[in-house]
Structures are given as structure tokens and as C-alpha cells.
Amino acid sequence: METRVSLWLPLLLCSVLCLGTRGNPDYKDALAKSLMFFQGQRSGRLPTNQLLSWRSTSGLSDGALAHVDLTGGYYDAGDNVKFNFPMAYTTTVLSWSTLEYGKRMGAQLPNARAAIRWATDYLLKCATATPGKLYVGVGDPNVDHKCWERPEDMDTVRSVYSVSPSNPGSDVAGETAAALAAASLVFRVADPKYSKLLLKTAKQVMQFAIQYRGSYSDSLGGAVCPFYCSYSGYKDELLWGAAWLYRATNDVYYANFLKSLGANDATDIFSWDNKLAGARVLLSRMALLNKDGSYDQFRQQAEDFMCRILPNSPSSSTQYTPGGLMFKLSESNLQYVTSITFLLTTYSKYMSSAKHTFNCGNMVITPGTLKYLAKKQVDYILGVNPLKMSYMVGYGTTFPRRIHHRGSSLPSLLSHPQAIGCQGGFQPFFYTSSPNPNILTGAIVGGPDQNDAFSDERTDYSHSEPATYINAAIVGPLAYLAATYSA
DSSP states (O other): HHHHHHHHHHHHHHOOBBOOOOGGHHHHHHHHHHHHHHTBBBSOOOTTTTTTOOOEEEEEEETTGTSOOOSSBBBSSSOEEEEEHHHHHHHHHHHHHHHHHGOOOOOGHHHHHHHHHHHHHHHHHHSSSSEEEEEEEEEEEHHHHTOOOOOOGOSOOOOEEEEEEOOOOOOHHHHHHHHHHHHHHHHTTTTTHHHHHHHHHHHHHHHHHHSSSHHHHHHHHGGTTSHHHHHHHHOHHHHHHHHHHHHHHHHHHHHHHHHHSSSOOOSSSSSSSHHHHHHHHHHHHHHHSSSSGGGGHHHHHHHHHHHHTTTTTOOOEEEOOTOOEEEEEEEHOOOOOOOHHHHHHHHHHHHHTTTOOEEEEEEOOOOOHHHHHHHHHHHHTTTTTTTTOSSSSSSSSSOOOOOOOOOSSOOOTTTTOOOOOTTTTTIIIOOOOOOOOSTTTBOOOOOOTTSOOOOOOOHHHHHHHOOHHHHHHHHHHHHHHHHHHHH
């Protein structure tokens, strides 16, 4: 415990934009901060080594309305709701990052594992509390979003949502299975007993996803839509979940299942909703590293995806801002930038190992092509952009100060012990131009618009709200860059 605190201390003291080797951003500092962010999103009883001390214990009655314990997990973004669909995706991507880049994380590896475990402890409860049910969320988003209050003061109804054979959710179940399976690999050596529990539960949840087909959006309606509707359907999560179960078990059942799915739609995005590109990159390992020709279709689809992302590629369908940032959608664009950047570095890693190149039309794509674009995106986020604005809170000297985040924008319990009610936080704290009193260290916000402009306004949630899934995807690229450009 003492050791971990000492590892974090420099981050709390450091607020200057240090440039590392050859004038690059300080990737090591950014990596540490990207993981510290998850402490600010924690729900449940906080541990004694919690370093973001403005946060306190919250949500201790979560699950009570269903007579189960659903405490723990993460609030997804700037609100006080636990949405399991994006939370499970966050966990899968954090786990994948740790599997691919754990050896490059150095002192941050224990912090990456801790961030994963905070989620998987909760997801295990959701999967095992009631036989035949998978709990998929806590907190009524429609009620919560009408309030501006600290998680520690929550007095809104903590509704509990679940899927079951009669109200299926193959998407959220497939993603939960992926998260538990990926995490089982992270803990296979570090905690074998926990790893076995994760994998056993992952198999059960995946079987539920396969056996009872249906979208959780149809089953739960306004409890998850429009917030985290499964717009892409559930076939991508079945592919993604089966890919992770196959990687964790080597069971041919999953290999046969994923090859028979027919999830062949072209894509130019990777997100909490659409997992096709991620599954294809993951499965392309089998083609590139294991030389298994039966996975060649996934390699080809992964490369088709890369050709849709790369600028100057004849099949590119990706817009870039004048400053060079990938621009996919106007709402929380950086979530797509970080997730796609993760796939760029990871596929380039597989290509390097296999000494592989591919073509986009007449363009020859090498591992270096992908790494160059990935570095450019990360550097932009860390302040190498027209505004010289770091989009990671607490990194550098110029970063967002008015993020759309309840806990960050309201005074902490330490400084304001009196409760702030549902409506009590709006006038003095939400509608003020003053900076947030609490720094949510490491949080990456939605980011600039298509013209590289950013207004840093709390009311502009599309650009100023952080989210767990934005951060989860940048951890791997930061670890890669920190190791590559270390002093």
C-alpha cells in the first residue's frame, strides 16, 4: 500500500507539461494519470489507498431494490449511473491493453490491474447474484440526469436493471463475457484462483448470450436508450465475446461459433457499441502470429478497417481536422480517436512480429505507417495541437478546467460536509464560469470540434465530458509510447 502511494505522489505534485525524449510529450506521466482517473469514477466503499481524496464512498445501497449486493463498479462518465454495457467494454479494453502492453507499463502495471479488478469484482456480482439473471445497470438515468449532485449525496432512486431468458440482452451479455474472459488472462499468473472464477463466469454469461438472442435495448428501452443503446445490434458482441473466450480457453467450440456467425459488415469505427473492428484485430493474431489460414478473413477485414482510417488511403472514410485529429462524430469524438488508436498500435505490433505489410490500393502499409498515425493522435490529445491544449485533465499547464462531471464540479465532502440536493448543485456550481474545484486527474474529455476549436464549457457535455471508455483505450498506446520514447 505504501509503495503504491509513493508511485502516485509525483503525479499529484506535477502540473507542468514536461517534454520527454526528443521533445515528445511525457508519455510516462500521461500513462500514470490515465489510470489514476479511474479512482475518480469509483462507486462503492473506497479503499484506504484512494489518492483522489475529494471522492468518498457512495452507492452503498446499490442493488437493494432487487435484494442483492451490486455495490462497486464505475460511474460511466460525468453522471452517477452505472451502465454495464460501456463499463464492460471499458474492462475488456483495459484488460487487452494490459495483456498487450503490461510489460511496458513498468510501475503502472499494479494500477492497471487494480482498475480492472474494481470493475470485474462488480461484474462478477452482476453475473452471479441471481441465477438466470444478468444485472446490467444501477440508477435511473432519466432521473439522475435531472440532478446535479455528488455521488456521495445521491438521493435519486437506484433502480436495478437486468436481462434474462425472457428479456434477453446478447449484446450486454456478450460484452460482459468478453470483459471477464479478457480479465481472466490478466490475472492468470497474478491471481490464479480469481482468474479461474472470472473464466468460469465468463463461460456461463457467454452461453446465456448465445442461447437467448436479443438486444438489451429492446428489453430495457428507456433505461438504456438513448444513453447506451446497442445501435449496432448484438452480432458484434457475440463475435467479440467468442473471440475472447477462444483466446482464454482454446476451446474449438468458440472458434467454430465465431466463424459461423457471418458478422461481415465493413466498418470504420470501434467503440463501446460497435466491436467488429476490435474482434477482427484480435482474431488476426491467429492469422499473423499463429499462421492459421482459417483466420485470414479476419486479417483481411482488419486491414480493410485500417485502409478506411488511414489518411491518403484510396478507401479512407475518415475525416481529419486541420490540426490532424481523427474526426468521427461530433459527440465525444475522442472516444473514437483513443479506441481506433489502440487498434493501430496493436495491429502494428502483430505486423512487426510477423514481418507483415499490406496494401491500401497502391499504398504499402508497414507497421511504421500505423505507429506514426497512432503517435500523432496521442500527441494531439496531450497538447500538440493548434490550441496547445492538453485534453487530459491535470496533464500540462493548459487543460480543461470546467469539465462536465458532477463530482469534479461540486465541492468535496471534505470542504462542504453539508448535503447538496438534486437541484442544489445547478445554480452555484453547474452554471458558473469558475473552474471545477476538484481536479479529475487523467480524465480525457470529449475533445475539440472538427475545426480544432474547444470552448471548455461545463454545459457542453459533447466536448467537455470525460468517460471511462475514452481513457481505457489510450492506456495501451501510452504504455507503448512511454516504453518506445523513454529517456
